[in-house]
Amino acid sequence: MTTAVNTSPATGTAFDLGPARALACRECGHQIPLAAEFACAECFGPLEVAYEFGDIRREDIESGPESIWRYRGLLPVPSTVDTFPNTEPGRTRLVKADRLAAALGVKSLWVKDDTGNPTHSFKDRVVAVALAAARELGFKVLACPSTGNLANAVAAAAARAGWESVVLIPSSLERAKVLTTAVYDGALIAVDGNYDDVNRLATELAAEHEDWAFVNVNVRPYYAEGSKTLGFEVAEQLGWRLPGQVVVPVASGSQLTKVDKGFRELGELGLVEPTPYRVFGAQATGCSPVSSAYKAGQDVISPVKPDTIARSLAIGAPADGPYVLDTVRRTGGAVEDVSDQEVVEAIRLLARTEGIFAETAGGVTVATAKKLIDNGKLDPDADTVLLITGDGLKTLDAIQDQVGPKATVPPSAAAVREALGY
Amino acid sequence: MTTAVNTSPATGTAFDLGPARALACRECGHQIPLAAEFACAECFGPLEVAYEFGDIRREDIESGPESIWRYRGLLPVPSTVDTFPNTEPGRTRLVKADRLAAALGVKSLWVKDDTGNPTHSFKDRVVAVALAAARELGFKVLACPSTGNLANAVAAAAARAGWESVVLIPSSLERAKVLTTAVYDGALIAVDGNYDDVNRLATELAAEHEDWAFVNVNVRPYYAEGSKTLGFEVAEQLGWRLPGQVVVPVASGSQLTKVDKGFRELGELGLVEPTPYRVFGAQATGCSPVSSAYKAGQDVISPVKPDTIARSLAIGAPADGPYVLDTVRRTGGAVEDVSDQEVVEAIRLLARTEGIFAETAGGVTVATAKKLIDNGKLDPDADTVLLITGDGLKTLDAIQDQVGPKATVPPSAAAVREALGY
The missing domain is CATH 3.40.50.1100 (Rossmann fold)
Structure with a gap:
């Protein structure tokens, strides 16, 4: 089991996906040209992006965009990626968490707070890369099966890019989670079935529709990066x-x-x-x-x-x-x-x-x-x-049964003081 | 009505609030030393921070923290502000909004997306400045009356800083809004009354408790900056x-x-x-x-x-x-x-x-x-x-009655295609 880093290209490729040179099987190492494939034709192992990195210096990254695109030289995306509309995720806070460290009994602790992303989860990162790669690979529709964060991220990114989106959810999903995807106005389809049914359906549709990029199915190698x-x-x-x-x-x-x-x-x-x-x-x-x-x-x-x-x-x-x-x-x-x-x-x-x-x-x-x-x-x-x-x-x-007001009081300063133990 | 910028200091002051030199009345111009005051003793006009800015260059700002503290030389906060725990808001996306521009019929449009802040509103900016100034002014408790974003921001910032917080809300507030403040575990007090009652109570409590910084009452001049x-x-x-x-x-x-x-x-x-x-x-x-x-x-x-x-x-x-x-x-x-x-x-x-x-x-x-x-x-x-x-x-x-799935279908690819008009 090897991870292909700095491998030489399998073959020439017509796509500009930056330093990406091939897809390599994580099991047998077999390489194929960059394409919308996710399983090895030799052994059915999962495919992963293989690169040939150029000379990358810290200064180049530091002077880049305030988003994940500052790392474009390390991702399977075109060098011009930041000129296309996408959700510009990343550069979220890395918080020095001294009070949590004290509570846990560790010396030096940091929390990477990825809630600061456009739709408030790390999924914006993977979807942005999937969208950038999918555009270069010739797709026209961004799609996914999801029950939550991924649905939000796909619908939002597609909206920003002006792409159609197809998001499949189980029809039993709570109203609030439906709303946070539906607001972006893509094709949100509720499926009478559980998440497994929805997932199977996605794989079937990905095989049938050549211009649909199911981010976590047929363009998964790029998405994962x-x-x-x-x-x-x-x-x-x-x-x-x-x-x-x-x-x-x-x-x-x-x-x-x-x-x-x-x-x-x-x-x-x-x-x-x-x-x-x-x-x-x-x-x-x-x-x-x-x-x-x-x-x-x-x-x-x-x-x-x-x-x-x-x-x-x-x-x-x-x-x-x-x-x-x-x-x-x-x-x-x-x-x-x-x-x-x-x-x-x-x-x-x-x-x-x-x-x-x-x-x-x-x-x-x-x-x-x-x-x-x-x-x-x-x-x-x-x-x-x-x-x-x-x-x-x-x-x-x-948390709904766990937290709430310390007290409910009449509108007087004395009542507030009493509730606070003053 | 003048805005005091680069005015000379009213008097010497014991506080390090960076370039801030005095509080100046927005109506009559009367200046007082930096303190936790919000109304002019002469004319009851609102007080505003007056500064004496040093030499500030773009490079100094650009090499500063990835938060509002890169602008500390322009804010009423200590020069060491980024060494104290606070919520590090700011540096949110400025999105070039070409598709919205086209929809609205304007040529060049940007959206400043302040949902990327720690509690997802611009209130994190004002609360962070209020907390930083309040610490220097000797306060120990961060407080506010609020029905939403401000409550979230105050409770979160106080938690991060290890301060007590007192947040007053109307007892009729929806459960979801209660939860998003209560989770930070400060003193959230529900008041049987409307928002006006809660607000009056805050002003009364601010006058009575010398170590409570009501961000939008007694430290409002700093908060607003x-x-x-x-x-x-x-x-x-x-x-x-x-x-x-x-x-x-x-x-x-x-x-x-x-x-x-x-x-x-x-x-x-x-x-x-x-x-x-x-x-x-x-x-x-x-x-x-x-x-x-x-x-x-x-x-x-x-x-x-x-x-x-x-x-x-x-x-x-x-x-x-x-x-x-x-x-x-x-x-x-x-x-x-x-x-x-x-x-x-x-x-x-x-x-x-x-x-x-x-x-x-x-x-x-x-x-x-x-x-x-x-x-x-x-x-x-x-x-x-x-x-x-x-x-x-x-x-x-x-939006809850406005958006939803395009269709609800049985778990088959044909049904999805039909729902999408393929």
Whole structure:
């Protein structure tokens, strides 16, 4: 299992996707020219973008756009990517989290707050890269199956670009989640079925419609690369260095492997010192197939039926699960899982200490970090980064029975003072 | 009525509030030393921060933090402001909005998308400045009366700083808005009364508790300056130049006057060419006291009882209304108002064309811009900036009966195709 970095091109290609030169199979290494393919024709393994990077200096990046496009020289997008309308995600806050650090008992902690993205989750990063690549590959429609963040991101990016979008959701989705996608006025289609049905339908439609780019299906190799920008930004915002430890939520597992890939590329290109780092994966116990495999010392993932409030992580058969296991084992990290109650407590802990209101996935990350510190797997003396990838405004139901006013009082100053114990 | 910029200091002061030297009355010009005061002892006029700016170069700003603190040399905050925990707002996207421009019939249009702030509204800017000044002035508690964005921002900033917060809300506030403040775990107090009752209570409590900084009451002069950063960022993001026209939503009116103040300061300090610009105010017809006064050619504002879905703008007696009139008249702008139906249509227009989902206040801004173009008051050939100051996720009720799935279908590709007209 190799990751193709700086490989030579498989063949010439008609597309301008920047430093991308080919698609390479993550299992057998077979390469094909850049195209809208996602599975290896030789072994059915997943395809990944292979690059031939040019000379990239910190100054070039620092003087680039205030968005992920400053890293365009490291992404499968045209060099002119920032001249086309897209959602300009990225450059979100990396917050030095001293109060959370004290609460968790670690020395140096940072929170990457990706709620600042255009539709308030990291999905804007991957969708923006998918859109940029899809345009170059000749697609005309941006599409996805989703139940939440991805639907928002696809509908918004397509709207901004003036593309049609097709977003498939289960018809049982809550009204609030329907509204936050429907407002962008693409083709939002409610499907009478569960998420698995919707997903199957997406794969079928992707095969039938040559000009539809299902971001997480037929252009998935490009889409996935967008998560590298989380790693790039963390390193740049730390002053061009790698953290000692990073905790990443695991849904499909793609994000975790791409943050690692981003760190490695920076080291290989001389943009940072290639200092050792450890990557940790975070799951909710109610959907923890990767954590279970990790703990059992297995290499394969046994699918599960998700049952957790962390719905944005609820992928029972995570495609990149085996690569997550490779990454955490290679770097000396671990995968851990936490209960829904721990998730809610962690959402509240992060809000109370750092003023950051995360969605349930963020609660999973913080709670997992706490557990990993308590069980001695995270080094309390190493520089640690937690990835907060989505917004609490989208998962209000998780806290609705947990928080509220301290008191309800009549309109008098004396009553307020009394309620506050003065 | 003068704005004190670069005035000499009234007296020496023990506080380090950067370039701030005094508080000056906007009506009579009387100056007092920097303190937690908001009304002139001579004439009861509102106090404003007066500065003595040092030599500030573009390079100093450009090499500063990726937040409003890059402008600390232009704000009433300590020069060490970025070393204390605060919410690091600002540096939000300035989006070139070509599709919205085409829809509105203007040549060059930008949208300042302030939904990217930590709690997703511009209130993070003003609260961060209030917190920084309040710390230096010796306060220990951050407080406000609010029904929404301000409550979120105060509770989050206090949590991050490790301060206590006291947030007063009407007890009738919707559950979702309660949750988004309560999660930060400050002292959220529900008051049996309307917003006017809550506001009166805040003024009373501010007078009684010397260590409580009510951001929009006793530290209001500092708080208000935070809105200048919207002007600074627009100019910097345009490549250090002023736009020809800017459309700003009007609640208290403070933001509009401070954007203007920011533009003027940049010009006076030689950071931009002091090219002419016009400032336009946007209100909802259901709460349009400033627009009414503007249209009637009056200098005074007649208070109204608000009745609009744009609740974050629903201030019936706007404190800075007269200064808004001064500003728009001096710059050759105007104030206009739009119906709630136009607001909803504009939210949808912005989402559909640019992938930006604004709260109702943003709908007011876009709808007003449309009306001003249609009635010839906005020049379609001038560079125009619209300020989108809050997030649609917080006002979902505004669109809930307007948008939804295009179709609900059985889980088959044929059914999807048919629904899409293929």
